[in-house]
Amino acid sequence: MVVPELRAWRAARPHVVRVARTVKPHVARITQAVRPPSVRLTTPQVTAIAATVGLALAAGAVAAAGPWDSTGQRTAERDWAASQEGEGGADHGRRSDTSQKPAQPQPAPSAASVLARVGGSASAVPAPAEKALADVLDPLLDKAAVLGARRTAVVVDVATGKRLYGKGADEVQIPASTTKIATAVAALSATGPEHRIKTRTVLEPDTKEVVLVGGGDPTLTAEKDADGWASLHTLADRTATALKDRHMDRVTLSYDTSLYAGPALHPIGVNDNIAQVTSLMVDEGRSDDSTGGPAARVPDPAADAARQFADLLHDRGIKTTNPGPSKATNRAEALASVSSAPLSALVERMLTNSDNDIAEALARQVALASGEQPSFEGDAKAMHAQLKKLGLPLSGTNFADGSGLNRADRLSADLLTALLAKAGDPAHPELRPVLTGLPVAGFTGTLSTRYSDDPAATGVVRAKTGTLTGVNTLAGTVVNADGRLLAFAFLASDEADPPNTVEARAALDHAATALAACGCR
Template sequence: MVRITDAVRPRLARAAGIVRPSLTRVAAAAKPQVARLTRAAGPRLARITKAGPGVRSWQYTAGAATAGLALAAGVVTAAGPWDSTGQRTAERDRAAALERTGGADHGRKNDSSRTSDTAAGAPRPAPSAASVLTGLGGAAGTVKSAPDALPTSTGLAAVLDRLLADPALGARHTVAVVDVATGKRLYGSGADEALTPASTTKIATAVAALSAMGADHRLTTRAALEPDTRELVLVGGGDPTLTARKDAQGWASLRTLAASTAKALKKRGITDVTLSYDTTLFAGSRIHPIGVNPNLAPVTALSADEGRIDDSTSGPATRVSDPAVDATGKFAEFLKADGITTTAPGPSKATTRAQTLATVSSPPLSTVVERMLTNSDNDIAEALARQTALATGVRADFAGGGKAVQAQLKKLGLPMTGAAFKDGSGLDREDRLTATLLTALLVKAGDPDRPELRPVLTGLPVAGFTGTLSTRYADGAAGVVRAKTGTLTGVNTLAGTVVDQDGRLLAFALLTSATTDPTAAQTALDRTATALAGCGCR
């Protein structure tokens, strides 16, 4: 049997402390999930035990931590995606993801379901979740531990240099490891060289959007009536989470908007209208420079379910050619079901005289950002880049979104040398970020003076459990690594946080270029992050 070492015991104790308040309430509901997780974790511990005394101590630690955190997460998830302190832990129905498929980055499909809820009784926005840091050794949203527990450059080099020499990491790669509490760089290799970041760009988009608009900001879609012409205009608010599905689960519902609109029209004695739609909030081309692509719908201020023609909620999918027409057509169907007759919809612009009849709003921006990061959602990322442009007085097109993100990050005092943003999602191969900037973004998100940025940390996929990391780290640091993935042809990246053996919260960024085997590159990146989790490195 694997013995839990002194190094891992504090981590399991902290996890238990977070979970304990929920145990009585959810024990019965948790039993099936805990049983599944126990079955999933058992073989891992058996493999580590069978390896015998020759196996490295960090492998024992990672294995024990995986089992303990998996069981803890199973109990928490039975009550929903948030624990008793308000911290986002793992997506509902996905805490047992070890036995599911999933994970979405560019080119991969995912069965991940929506989890956040803004209905009555729903959890508060992520900035209230100080425990994402407190549970890792700090208090009130900070990270603290003894100075002598800080990893050293020499210690990290002894562990990382060999791993980073793996040819699978391509012709060029850059690395940075930073202590979140102090902001001190502990290890770097080419850290100031700008490379194509792929989807880790979304970390920058998230920080820019949250700092420009605030964690509680909501995106509103409205129905407005032109009083002189009986023209009903569906006005897009740039909400990428607007849904026409029945199971809205807290997201802004087009069905709800139609029902409220129909009621308001009938109060005015109106049962037939000319239906139009307004997408003028966003400007420029709707098509990303990469062209029509299943990873991204045409970017417009009005769309429902990201223009997907299937029932998926993330990952690549066939999209409608005009999301605004599609959304307005569905809105017309819902109005018809409520007794309102409409004409075929066409483009328009609501005037200042238009009377707002009904509105629906997105969840708080904190929740939207979390969904974007967990699922690597390109549609949300591009919408948030344009919303950042609008919030800062910049033209809301692809170029303007990138310009606004860059300007907002510069305003925060972040190291921008070499950085270039051509979009918000990272689909554009001309994007450039450094490992230094990516780790600085994560450190900024952990700054106790910037609680509005905390969703950047809480939204990162959890190794072995959620989003794009749900099928990774099966034999490593599951539950200990939280990171944003990035994948384009020849590019593999990973940036996030990890708790080392001494309880230090470290931020890391790994960017590769000219990789030839994406699976081998991904494995090499995961092996490196796992090594960080398993070492004190002093």
């Protein structure tokens, strides 16, 4: 960004933010209105709306990251992707025929302000001075009564990787859901952004038994409108066709969850925040049609998925037995399969919604790709090894799960900012979904209702939240007042005397806002 552009941006920014706050509710309604597949915003329309609401940050007009719709896709990004030439884009491929290799996915349209100036291209924009940054952040973070007894923080310049601010940088703490940043980096690094998780059916040649084989895709849906995610309806269509081609209309049905090892129940026990971690489930084992936040879960997600699949086969003229557990043999014939959206899309959805079920599934994928046992213990070993390959600071780190629900997790602010900086490294484009999937302050995911009192941060702060009793964390990126991309991590905890969660969250939000507003030179 040249100096005249920088001056213009700094002068216009307060007005842009005020407009954004005014029209935000209308944009949400517009986005919801375009949810039906038959109605789509054109790229110019999306761009115009984005510019209107003030997400044209740091690098001119930028298409907005609209809210996730009920299926888990960001509508504005989906519309933008549909207008692009070829497959790929933020939608990451919506075709039902997955036999063709998709094109390399492009960054989400909301990524421009985040990805601007990464990789050292911000040389024309000075980085904040360390002392000036400390003068701003120290008073905001030195609040034991609000944040708790333990507080650590790091700010890193993404372009250079240089640490600009450190407060207990190397100390490990309970990270809560910011653990998902590490899970995302490990998964993308281990499998690649184009990796897809397959759910399939096979036919045992001797017993004529149809086996529904789980591959570990928690986004497999039984909703009629799958909207780009793997569909149980499609799998039933294909399986029924394959059986009828074999002149079969009555079969024994079973299901195979042998891909995973170890206990399926998360160490926190039965909980509305996560289903059993099994390689076969539909709609994350939810007992209702909700797609985000806590919800009652079915006792056995795999059995529930198999029962729903049996009903769908029956609707297609195939009668089945009541399904029970089994294991497909290596002699079984392939009948049909469906594949998940690419891993890049799963990572974005996990981070934006803080989705625990996807997080644990991605941790299992790291273990499978690394040759470790796909269990909580094996996942932890695989994630640690994968991040070690990337040269990340892991001293004292402990992974107990992939979601951050386990209080035995331990990460440092230094590691969290290093993960974010690595995601912006030009040498690792496969990690870019870690940045594009972060919730946007005041607009998307777990930050959609935060920053109401911090208008300067609206659309500028992008961060993963983390909350457990006595633990409040925030880690992400911000384009500061001078257009410099910074990565930050704030961790606060006090298990003995838990602080007020609302007050602690507000304090962390204010620190991120101060970082966004500060040139600090």
